[in-house]
Structures are given as structure tokens and as C-alpha cells.
Amino acid sequence: MDVSSGNDSPLRSKDVKALVSFYSNYLHNRLRTFFPVAINSADGFLSRMANFYASSKRSRRKTCLPLPLPSAAASASLDRSPTTKTEACRIFDALEDIIEHTLQNLHDIQRNLAFWQSRAEGSNARKAYFMICERGPYAFINGTLQLMRDCLADGSSIQKLYCSASSHISERISVLTNLRYFLAIFLAKVYMEIDRIGEDLVKDLDNSLPSLLVAINDLFLKLEASIGHFHANRQSGSSVDGSYSVPLLFAKLPEVNQEGSQWTDCEIRDAINLIYENLHRLDSYLSVLVSKHRKPRKVTLYWMRYSCGVVGISVCSLWLLRHSKLMGSSDIDNWIREAKDSTVSFWNDHVEQPILSIRDELFETFRKRQKGVMEREEVQLTADSLHRMLLAFSEQAVGKKFPENASDQEMLEIVMTRYEKELMHPIQGLVGGELVRALLIQVQKLKLDIEEAMLELDQILRANEINFAILAALPAFFLSLVLAMLVRAWFKQDTRAEGRGRVARIQRRLLLVEIERAIMQFQSYRDQGLENDAQCMYGLVLCFLDSLHCTVEEHAKATGEWICLRQDIVDLAKPGLLTEHKLSIASRMERVYDCLLPSQKRS
Numbered sequence: 001m002d003v004s005s006g007n008d009s010p011l012r013s014k015d016v017k018a019l020v021s022f023y024s025n026y027l028h029n030r031l032r033t034f035f036p037v038a039i040n041s042a043d044g045f046l047s048r049m050a051n052f053y054a055s056s057k058r059s060r061r062k063t064c065l066p067l068p069l070p071s072a073a074a075s076a077s078l079d080r081s082p083t084t085k086t087e088a089c090r091i092f093d094a095l096e097d098i099i100e101h102t103l104q105n106l107h108d109i110q111r112n113l114a115f116w117q118s119r120a121e122g123s124n125a126r127k128a129y130f131m132i133c134e135r136g137p138y139a140f141i142n143g144t145l146q147l148m149r150d151c152l153a154d155g156s157s158i159q160k161l162y163c164s165a166s167s168h169i170s171e172r173i174s175v176l177t178n179l180r181y182f183l184a185i186f187l188a189k190v191y192m193e194i195d196r197i198g199e200d201l202v203k204d205l206d207n208s209l210p211s212l213l214v215a216i217n218d219l220f221l222k223l224e225a226s227i228g229h230f231h232a233n234r235q236s237g238s239s240v241d242g243s244y245s246v247p248l249l250f251a252k253l254p255e256v257n258q259e260g261s262q263w264t265d266c267e268i269r270d271a272i273n274l275i276y277e278n279l280h281r282l283d284s285y286l287s288v289l290v291s292k293h294r295k296p297r298k299v300t301l302y303w304m305r306y307s308c309g310v311v312g313i314s315v316c317s318l319w320l321l322r323h324s325k326l327m328g329s330s331d332i333d334n335w336i337r338e339a340k341d342s343t344v345s346f347w348n349d350h351v352e353q354p355i356l357s358i359r360d361e362l363f364e365t366f367r368k369r370q371k372g373v374m375e376r377e378e379v380q381l382t383a384d385s386l387h388r389m390l391l392a393f394s395e396q397a398v399g400k401k402f403p404e405n406a407s408d409q410e411m412l413e414i415v416m417t418r419y420e421k422e423l424m425h426p427i428q429g430l431v432g433g434e435l436v437r438a439l440l441i442q443v444q445k446l447k448l449d450i451e452e453a454m455l456e457l458d459q460i461l462r463a464n465e466i467n468f469a470i471l472a473a474l475p476a477f478f479l480s481l482v483l484a485m486l487v488r489a490w491f492k493q494d495t496r497a498e499g500r501g502r503v504a505r506i507q508r509r510l511l512l513v514e515i516e517r518a519i520m521q522f523q524s525y526r527d528q529g530l531e532n533d534a535q536c537m538y539g540l541v542l543c544f545l546d547s548l549h550c551t552v553e554e555h556a557k558a559t560g561e562w563i564c565l566r567q568d569i570v571d572l573a574k575p576g577l578l579t580e581h582k583l584s585i586a587s588r589m590e591r592v593y594d595c596l597l598p599s600q601k602r603s
Contacts (some may be wrong), residue, residue: 502599
């Protein structure tokens with residue numbers, strides 16, 4: 001069986017990828033036929049040539065949605081003869097590559113389609129801004145000139161810009177939507193065909209393999225017919241130059257012995273190589289077509305910001321160069337020295353000294369307590385002295401004996417009464433009265449009041465030493481908190497669905513919502529008898545499940561949930577499982593697994 005026999009028209013000179021893949025597969029196939037043993041040394045080189053373009057995407061991918069094969073497939077393939085075992089591994093690898101490459105193309109189309117749909121939902125002003133300012137400098141200059149020409153010509157430049165933006169976006173949405181539709185149907189049919197013949201592959205590989213290869217080849221031809229019909233309808237109306245210049249032509253299996261139950265090893269190898277050839281042609285065609293309708297790169301979208309950033313960096317560089325030693329200036333050295341001194345001062349005032357103050361307050365409590373006891377004893381001595389003075393004065397003034405525990409307030413009233421009486425005759429009171437003793441008692445009372453007030457104030461200040469130290473350390477604390485939050489956000493990488501934070505959890509839950517919606521839409525189309533639309537939705541379910549499979553694997557393995565979660569994902573992908581059961585599984589996944597729970601419900 002010759003691979004080139006199914007190719008009715010020569011490859012175009014521009015399709016370099018398909019040409020390299022075609023001849024590498026052809027040479028590899030012929031050499032394996034004539035030198036089955038000696039070719040092992042050259043097998044790696046030719047295989048790398050044949051799979052160069054197809055493996056560029058696969059090398060960046062961690063995992064893929066597993067094939068719908070029985071669990072006994074791997075062990076059954078080990079029990080066969082070496083030749084049959086090799087062919088079994090090759091066909092399983094080929095099926096995995098078909099699923100994987102189709103899923104990769106679907107993910108790529110889905111990402112670009114989501115971008116254009118978000119632009120289509122914006123206002124006319126937002127669309128016009130995109131057409132002029134987010135498509136690169138060349139589009140900015142051309143769009144501005146065209147806007148000025150239209151404004152000077154008839155004054156309807158803004159309306160024309162709105163129409164051009166809507167047409168630009170809607171055309172890309174239309175092309176990508178149709179491509180996603182065809183690829184989703186192709187993926188669904190391949191997955192269902194593998195599921196249908198999976199048991200037969202495990203039990204009787206030799207007899208079931210030819211029918212599987214024929215079915216896969218027919219699906220490629222049906223995909224070619226669908227894309228070709230779409231290509232014919234869109235070729236005249238497309239505004240994207242050269243987007244449909246290369247038709248998609250798949251190789252076809254020969255008509256000889258297609259339905260036979262026994263194929264030779266050479267025929268099986270040629271059929272598998274033909275599948276790889278068609279897969280490479282599909283990748284090459286889609287890479288050209290999607291690249292014409294893909295979203296602008298980040299550099300193109302934000303070229304104005306990047307340009308302003310480059311200009312700003314250039315100006316800053318020139319300014320720094322002017323103040324550097326290269327120009328004979330010592331400004332930068334002075335600034336560095338001042339920054340160093342400021343940093344040291346900030347460290348001493350807001351980090352070191354507050355920590356030392358808190359340490360002294362916590363570990364020198366006993367010493368300060370002894371000091372406070374001594375101060376209270378001094379106040380008590382002053383109070384005792386005042387009490388004795390009041391007692392002696394009251395006994396002399398009243399002429400009777402007062403008890404030792406007499407109230408100071410009562411005796412102080414006697415002192416004040418005698419003081420007021422002596423003030424009636426101050427000269428007499430100073431010479432022979434009790435005016436001087438009353439004044440000295442009041443001075444002692446004032447001293448006692450001052451000492452008690454100072455003691456209370458000292459106790460208040462000591463009680464708040466830790467608070468003052470904490471207030472001094474607050475700037476350093478807030479700075480450390482901000483740095484910790486930045487480091488945490490950098491480590492967690494919540495911007496992607498594979499992260500551990502709140503944003504990643506939201507993305508995974510939204511992905512699960514898309515799966516539930518696609519399952520319900522699939523059942524709705526099936527009830528209405530729209531078989532193609534139903535298969536398209538089933539293909540999208542597989543695409544979303546593959547995304548979920550990749551995003552939750554690392555987190556679920558860390559929590560020990562991966563085995564159960566992976567089985568639920570596989571069950572959701574089964575074609576024969578009832579829709580009610582699938583929705584029940586999706587609901588359980590949303591409630592049970594930690595990687596799919598909302599952040600506030602996480603234990």
C-alpha cells in the first residue's frame with residue numbers, strides 16, 4: 001500500500017510543512033519494509049522529521065483526555081506477539097495523537113474566538129479604538145490617515161470606521177465559529193468510534209483494526225468535505241488576503257481490500273502513516289487559517305504602552321547617564337549614600353528600637369516593679385509626715401487627744417479653720433500664732449498631691465510603653481505586609497486556572513459551568529433531531545473536559561482527590577452515559593472536590 005496513491009493532486013510548493021512530512025513518511029515507510037532490523041538506528045531521525053511540526057505543540061502539553069478504552073487494553077497488548085504488540089502500541093499512539101492534536105486546535109480556536117466575541121460585545125467606540133490603537137503602529141497610521149480623508153471627504157468617517165470594525169470582528173467570529181463546529185464534530189465522531197470499537201480492539205485487534213482505520217480515514221474525508229464546502233462559500237467574500245489559498249486535501253486509503261478482515265503488517269503500517277499524514281496536513285492547514293484570524297499578540301495590543309515605556313526608560317537612562325560618573329557627576333553616589341542613610345535610619349527608628357523597647361518592657365518587668373515600689377514608699381513617707389503634722393496641730397488647737405487613725409480630712413478642716421482665723425490678724429499670727437505652722441502643713445499637702453500625681457502619670461506612661469513601641473513599628477509592619485502579599489501572589493499565580501487562589505478557583509468553576517451547559521445543549525439538540533449540532537456540543541464537552549483535566553490535576557494530586565476526580569471526568573466524557581447521570585456527576589464534582597470549591601468554603 002503506497003501512501004502517495006491516495007493523493008490525486010501534487011502538493012503545492014508553498015506548503016513546505018506538508019512536503020517535508022510527506023517525503024519523510026514515505027522514506028521511513030519504504031526503509032522499514034526493506035530493512036526491518038537495520039532501520040532501528042535511523043528510525044529516530046526519520047521519526048523526528050516526520051513528527052517535527054506535529055510535536056511542537058505537544059511538547060508543551062502536560063496531559064490529554066484519556067481514550068475511551070477498557071482498562072484491560074494495556075495488559076492485553078502485552079500478551080500479544082512482538083509484531084502485534086508494536087502495531088497495537090502504534091495504533092493507540094495514533095488515536096491519542098488524533099485526539100490530542102484536535103483538542104489543541106480546538107483550544108487555540110476557542111481562545112481566539114473568546115477574544116473576538118469580547119470585542120464584539122463592546123461599544124462602537126471601543127471597536128473603533130481597537131481598529132486604530134490596538135492593531136500595531138502600521139494600522140494606527142493607516143487608520144488615522146483614512147479617518148482624516150473620510151472626514152474631509154463627506155464627514156461620515158466615524159460611521160465608516162464603526163462599520164469596518166464590526167465587519168472585521170464579525171468575519172473572524174464567523175470563520176472561527178465554523179472551524180470550531182467542524183472540528184468539534186470530527187472530535188466527537190472519532191471519540192465515539194473509539195468508544196464503539198474499544199472492546200473489539202482489546203479482544204481481537206487483528207480483525208477490528210482494519211475497520212477502525214477505515215472509519216478514521218472516512219472521518220478525515222468527511223471533515224475535508226465540510227471544510228471544503230465552507231471554503232467554497234467563503235472564498236469570494238473573505239477580506240483576509242490569502243486565507244483560503246491553500247485547500248485541504250487528505251490522503252485516501254486505496255479501495256483494495258478495505259473491508260477485509262486480515263491486513264498485512266505493511267498495509268497496517270501504511271494506513272497508520274497515512275493517518276499521521278492527514279493529521280499533519282490538518283495541523284498545517286489550521287495553523288495557516290487560524291493565524292489569519294487569530295487575536296493580536298500582546299505586544300500588538302499594548303504597543304502604545306510599550307512604546308511609552310520604552311521612551312520613558314530611554315529618557316530615564318539619559319538622565320541617569322547625565323548624573324553618573326561617566327559625565328563627571330557625583331549625584332548618583334550622593335543619592336545612593338542618602339538612600340542608604342535613610343534606610344538605616346528607618347530601620348533603627350521603626351524596626352530595631354521598637355523591638356528593643358518591647359523586649360525591655362517584657363523582660364525587665366521585675367526591675368521596673370521594684371522601682372515603682374520604691375517610689376510608692378517615698379509617697380507614703382510624705383503622707384505619714386503630713387498625718388503627724390496634722391495630728392499635732394489638731395491636738396494643740398482643739399486641746400484634746402486624737403486617735404492615731406484619725407482622718408486627715410477631718411484634721412485638715414481644723415487646720416483650715418485655724419488658718420482662716422489667723423489671717424484676721426496676720427502680723428500677730430506670724431509672730432505668736434499658728435499661721436506659719438498652717439502654711440507649712442499646706443505646703444506638705446501640696447507636696448503630697450504632686451508626688452501622687454507624678455506617680456500616677458509614671459504608671460500610665462509605663463503601661464503604654466509597648467503601645468508606643470508598636471506604633472513606632474507600624475510603618476515597617478505595613479511595608480512587610482505589602483511585600484508578603486506580593487510574594488504570595490507571585491508564588492500562587494492566580495491569573496491561571498492551574499493556581500491555588502481565588503481567581504483560579506473561579507476559572508475552574510466557570511469551566512465546570514460550561515461543561516454543564518454544553519451537556520444540556522447536547523441533549524436539547526438530540527431531542528430536536530439535530531444530530532450534527534448535538535455532535536458539535538459533545539465535541540465541545542470533550543474540549544472543556546480536557547481543559548478541566550489539565551487544570552485540576554496538580555491540585556487534585558496534592559489533596560489526594562485525583563483518582564476519583566479523574567474517573568468522574570472520564571465518566572462525563574462517555575458517549576453512552578445518560579445526560580441525567582452526567583449532570584448529577586457534575587453537580588457532585590462542584591460540591592465535593594476541594595479544587596472546585598469556592599474559596600470561602602475551603603476548610
